[in-house]
Amino acid sequence: MKKKFKMExxxxxxxxxxxxxxxxxxxxxxxxxxxxxxQKLTIEAExxxxxxxxxxxxxxxxxxxxxxxxxxx
Amino acid sequence: MTxxxxxxxxRIIAAALVYVAVVVSLEAFQLVDIQAVKLIIYLxxxxxxxxxxAYEAISNILKGQVFDENFLMFIAxxxxxxxxxxxxxxxxxxxxxxxxxxxxxxxxxxRQSISELMxxxxxxxxxxxxxxxxxxxxxxxxxxxVIVVKAGERVPxxxxxxxGDSMVDTSSLTGxxxxxxxxxxxxxxxxCVNGSGVLYVxxxxxxxxxxxxxxxxxxxxxxxxxxxxxxxxTRFARYYTPFVVCAAVVLAVxxxxxxxxxxxxxxxxxxxxxxxxxxxxxISVPLSFFGGIGAASKNGILVxxxxxxxxxxxxxxxxxxxxxxxxxGEFAIQQIITSxxxxxxxxxxxxxxxxxxxxxxxxxxxECFSDHPVAQSVKNAFAKQGGITDTERVTDCxxxxxxxxxxxxxxxxxxxxxxxxxxxxxxxxxxxxxxxTIVYMAKEGCYLGCIVIADSVKPEAPEAIKLLKxxxxxxxxxxxxxxxxxxxxxxxxxxxxxxxxxxxPGDKVTKVEELLEDIKKRNSGGMLAFVxxxxxxxxxxxxxxxxxxxxxxxxxxxxxxxDIVLMxxxxxxxxxxxxxxxxxxxxxKQNIVFALAVKLFIMLLGAIGVANMWEAVFADVGVSxxxxxxxxxxxRTK
Numbered sequence: 001m002k003k004k005f006k007m008e009x010x011x012x013x014x015x016x017x018x019x020x021x022x023x024x025x026x027x028x029x030x031x032x033x034x035x036x037x038x039q040k041l042t043i044e045a046e047x048x049x050x051x052x053x054x055x056x057x058x059x060x061x062x063x064x065x066x067x068x069x070x071x072x073x
Numbered sequence: 074m075t076x077x078x079x080x081x082x083x084r085i086i087a088a089a090l091v092y093v094a095v096v097v098s099l100e101a102f103q104l105v106d107i108q109a110v111k112l113i114i115y116l117x118x119x120x121x122x123x124x125x126x127a128y129e130a131i132s133n134i135l136k137g138q139v140f141d142e143n144f145l146m147f148i149a150x151x152x153x154x155x156x157x158x159x160x161x162x163x164x165x166x167x168x169x170x171x172x173x174x175x176x177x178x179x180x181x182x183x184r185q186s187i188s189e190l191m192x193x194x195x196x197x198x199x200x201x202x203x204x205x206x207x208x209x210x211x212x213x214x215x216x217x218x219v220i221v222v223k224a225g226e227r228v229p230x231x232x233x234x235x236x237g238d239s240m241v242d243t244s245s246l247t248g249x250x251x252x253x254x255x256x257x258x259x260x261x262x263x264x265c266v267n268g269s270g271v272l273y274v275x276x277x278x279x280x281x282x283x284x285x286x287x288x289x290x291x292x293x294x295x296x297x298x299x300x301x302x303x304x305x306x307t308r309f310a311r312y313y314t315p316f317v318v319c320a321a322v323v324l325a326v327x328x329x330x331x332x333x334x335x336x337x338x339x340x341x342x343x344x345x346x347x348x349x350x351x352x353x354x355x356i357s358v359p360l361s362f363f364g365g366i367g368a369a370s371k372n373g374i375l376v377x378x379x380x381x382x383x384x385x386x387x388x389x390x391x392x393x394x395x396x397x398x399x400x401x402g403e404f405a406i407q408q409i410i411t412s413x414x415x416x417x418x419x420x421x422x423x424x425x426x427x428x429x430x431x432x433x434x435x436x437x438x439x440e441c442f443s444d445h446p447v448a449q450s451v452k453n454a455f456a457k458q459g460g461i462t463d464t465e466r467v468t469d470c471x472x473x474x475x476x477x478x479x480x481x482x483x484x485x486x487x488x489x490x491x492x493x494x495x496x497x498x499x500x501x502x503x504x505x506x507x508x509x510t511i512v513y514m515a516k517e518g519c520y521l522g523c524i525v526i527a528d529s530v531k532p533e534a535p536e537a538i539k540l541l542k543x544x545x546x547x548x549x550x551x552x553x554x555x556x557x558x559x560x561x562x563x564x565x566x567x568x569x570x571x572x573x574x575x576x577x578p579g580d581k582v583t584k585v586e587e588l589l590e591d592i593k594k595r596n597s598g599g600m601l602a603f604v605x606x607x608x609x610x611x612x613x614x615x616x617x618x619x620x621x622x623x624x625x626x627x628x629x630x631x632x633x634x635x636d637i638v639l640m641x642x643x644x645x646x647x648x649x650x651x652x653x654x655x656x657x658x659x660x661x662k663q664n665i666v667f668a669l670a671v672k673l674f675i676m677l678l679g680a681i682g683v684a685n686m687w688e689a690v691f692a693d694v695g696v697s698x699x700x701x702x703x704x705x706x707x708x709r710t711k
Contacts, residue, residue: 009077011177013355017307036356037184037296037363063136067077 002031002044005054009067010039019068022060028053041070074178081174085167088122092163100160108157115159123150123166142350142693149343149686152336165686172694176352179701183360186708188367193245193264193285195229211280222272228265231283232274234258239270246288246373246640264288291377292370296363298378302661306358310351317349324680337682344679348692353668357700358661364707365657374650375624375638384619385637386654389599390592391546391647392585394613395553395560396446397606398623399567399644400528404450407509409433411522412502432522434460436514438467439480439489447510448478450526473497475554475577477512488515491556495520508559530566533645538568540648544655547599550588552581582613589616604647610634621647657707664700671696 010016013036020034028049033042045053054070061068074082095114123146130147146169153162197208199221206221211229214220219235222228228241240252246264255261261274264285280286299307325342329335362379369376376382393399409429427435437455440448441462452462469481476497477490488494495502495513502520505511509527513520538549551572553560560574573584589601603610603617611634614620622635623642632638639646675692678684684692 011180012352013359014310014350014352017310017355033297035293035297037359038188038293039184040293042297 001047001050005041006071007039007041008069008071015065018064019061023057026053026056078177085170088118088167092118115163119163122170145343145346152340169690172690176694176697179698183705195227198229214276216276216279219273219275222267224269226267228261228263230263230276230280231278232276233260235273235275237270237272239272240268241265291375295366295376295378298380300362300379300383303358306354310355313351321345341679341682344686344689345676347689348672348676348679350693353697353700357664357704361657361661361704361707364704365653368653368708369650372649373640374646377636381619381636382654382657384600385651386658387600388546388602388651390548390601392550392603394605394610395551398604399534400530404446404526404528406454407527408525412520427521432514435487436489436524437462438482439478439487441467442470447526485517535567537644540645544648544651552576552584585613585616660703660707664703668696668700
């Protein structure tokens with residue numbers, strides 16, 4: 001499954017790169033792209049692990065920069 | 074300014090005021106003498122302005138993220154307090170926060186101005202229900218619904234005009250400011266702004282498939298296709314950071330062992346680390362590309378990836394497909410010449426003498442099933458004469474690629490095609506010496522005559538070639554299936570350096586591959602672009618370093634396969650996108666060189682102790698802001 005999310009408070013390009021790396025290492029992730037310019041995050045992951053991946057991704061973002069969050073629908 | 078930024082601004086102002094008050098009362102008037110009390114008083118502005126830095130520094134350490142900017146600033150300021158430099162401690166944090174706010178603001182502003190360029194998204198659609206107009210979300214409109222577009226509104230979905238007459242402004246899609254007329258039966262695409270007449274449009278696509286949504290998505294995704302330079306910077310930052318951290322540790326530990334002054338060296342190490350933050354590079358490079366893509370969109374050029382912008386800035390060779398790209402692709406019948414006095418076979422009867430009208434009729438019927446542009450013009454001309462094609466008369470239709478059509482009309486074998494076709498079928502004929510595409514006609518082995526069809530060169534094409542040469546493109550090439558004389562004359566008219574004629578559709582790919590080989594041999598790092606529009610151009614578009622397609626007249630396959638799409642088919646735009654690309658790359662290089670040079674210089678100063686926190690913060694944040702502002706220059710490319 002591939003889904004696009006909007007990010008909140010993604011201000012530092014360095015942090016964005018770190019977050020992208022961290023999410024990529026998660027189990028079940030096929031591809032991830034974080035676009036600092038448009039503040040959008042695209043995650044492609046295995047269907048059954050998808051929700052788990054998204055939650056873990058959010059944790060990673062919060063760890064790197066306390067303000068940054070993925071906007072979940 | 075966002076709410077968060079406003080809050081920071083107030084904090085800064087408050088802290089600054091308090092700070093000034095504290096400095097004046099403690100230093101100028103010496104109101105308090107006891108160090109401990111002084112410390113506590115200085116802590117007030119410090120906490121106002123720096124509490125979140127301290128908080129993040131500590132919480133990040135607990136999460137395992139030790140070396141980030143918060144930590145460094147925290148250590149540096151705490152250190153300053155420890156050695157009694159209270160004034161400097163607070164000032165540095167204040168300065169840092171001001172800088173960060175400025176950087177934030179600059180990034181946001183740039184993001185905004187770029188997205189404003191792309192602010193073509195329609196917010197609503199009007200549907201007539203029970204005689205009243207209701208506003209609905211464009212995403213909810215189904216195909217086949219009739220929507221109403223009032224004067225001045227943006228067309229929300231692609232469709233066909235069923236009623237109404239107006240002029241529409243396509244500038245947000247094509248960059249063209251001249252309004253286009255639309256009336257009943259005309260297709261209209263989303264994103265245009267309606268002029269003064271009300272239009273009733275029957276939608277042909279849902280919102281997500283409509284032009285404006287697709288363009289917005291393409292532009293958004295374009296900045297995700299990273300340029301080589303962007304990837305390089307990301308990798309650079311990854312190696313650079315640990316290297317700098319090690320260097321800083323060395324700086325903090327080694328010299329004090331021999332020279333003493335632990336704290337001094339620790340402070341220098343912190344300064345070193347603050348300067349080294351690669352933020353300036355990591356932000357400004359993608360921002361420049363983002364700006365470049367935005368600037369291109371404003372001009373009606375859709376660039377599908379930052380990497381393509383990079384490639385086209387190095388353009389050296391450009392290859393054009395003639396028909397539909399440099400020429401209008403509208404073939405018009407120039408002349409109909411019937412055969413008179415041609416040496417015919419023995420025993421031929423009079424049926425090979427034919428009127429022009431009858432020749433056209435035969436041609437139209439022969440071509441009735443063909444989609445070739447030549448066939449279209451024949452059929453159009455016949456229809457204009459008032460002729461009606463009766464497909465019942467046509468049987469056994471055989472389209473021979475590169476040759477023409479062999480068909481039976483009223484049971485008689487008719488040939489419509491080029492010289493090669495007639496030669497293949499053994500028909501004797503007089504070659505026509507007129508310039509243009511010649512459709513030779515023969516019936517039952519007897520030559521009937523020919524129809525001269527010519528395509529006209531786009532009026533802006535010669536100018537486009539000239540502009541490209543001016544912008545530094547070294548070689549201009551044209552590929553065409555036309556006969557040599559026609560191909561060469563068109564090339565001369567346009568100023569093209571090299572032309573390859575009489576190419577079959579499959580030959581084009583081979584030719585482009587040959588040219589690519591040549592470029593590789595030259596090893597100049599130059600890139601090859603191919604410009605085309607037809608369905609058979611798709612493989613060549615993918616093969617070239619960068620494929621450019623015509624947006625409105627091009628086939629969907631070509632647009633899909635292309636990397637850059639010219640929304641209004643204006644070839645002069647190619648020179649423009651080269652210009653934008655070159656400016657983008659230039660700015661990127663300027664930023665990289667500037668940032669690294671300043672940082673290195675101040676790092677050296679920091680290592681030997683000449684630079685202090687002030688310079689360090691400037692080297693990080695100041696450089697960043699300058700780089701960001703520089704990146705915005707690309708938006709002003711005319």
